[in-house]
């Protein structure tokens with residue numbers, strides 16, 4: 359039940375993000391937020407877990423404590439059978455302005471290397487099987503851009519400002535930006551962006567294929583689009599959705615022939631699922647499928 363998923367994540371109420379918006383659209387499911395200090399969690403729609411980065415004074419700079427909470431919330435939603443899609447968002451002004459520069463500034467090589475600094479950020483890309491949508495308004499810089507690129511689907515507002523400005527700090531991207539941005543926009547453009555530190559707009563993110571959708575409006579409109587998509591995904595068979603995510607991700611790592619074979623094996627495997635029978639029988643009988651998620 360959603361109540362169960364909410365109560366697992368929610369202990370006491372703190373600030374309610376998007377209060378008026380959620381009050382209007384999501385009262386039955388919304389239950390803000392949480393034992394967390396730097397993020398807010400809620401379930402505003404059936405099957406949808408919403409995580410809001412919430413360090414407004416630092417423009418949601420991604421400190422280690424924030425990331426620990428984010429990973430914890432992601433894991434809890436991922437384990438929750440009632441959650442079929444997750445959204446990560448920030449504020450109107452900032453999705454996230456990067457890794458926390460003040461935390462990083464004094465680190466020595468030995469501290470960074472021995473503690474494998476930034477490695478826990480890969481939890482989202484490496485371990486979370488539930489689809490994750492980034493809803494980006496405002497700044498998504500450095501690690502903020504990288505976090506958005508790690509998500510499975512990226513929606514942004516026209517006002518979004520993406521960039522990898524690490525070069526201006528005497529360093530380089532450290533959370534996959536040089537790899538994921540290059541795959542998204544191609545080598546020459548990625549090289550230009552990473553070596554100049556220049557920002558690019560939400561509109562450009564849409565034109566270059568970084569964003570799946572660019573929403574002309576504020577945070578409310580952006581979140582509404584993300585919620586609609588998340589709810590739609592959460593309404594499908596979980597087993598098929600997880601398989602769909604897995605095969606698309608494989609396309610980033612495998613050669614075409616291996617990727618196509620991998621997809622075919624997964625496709626074959628789904629004939630062993632109950633939901634393949636449920637889905638195809640429902641189509642033939644002109645009924646709405648009632649997924650078993652098995």
Ligand code: CAA
Nearest residue numbers: 415416417419455456457458459460499500501531532533
């Ligand atoms: N880390 C820590 N604090 C940050 C921060 C960051 N990445 N970004 C912003 N802040 C803090 C500012 O220090 C400021 O705090 P104080 O009020 O205590 O001074 C507060 O957030 C508001 O910021 P500004 O006053 O600078 O706001 P602005 O509207 O004038 O400018 C901005 C906004 C252009 C985003 C500017 O804050 C900025 O350039 N931020 C840094 C962006 C950046 O370089 N990100 C990359 C970080 S490195 C990285 O991410 C490495 C990696 O690959 C993992």
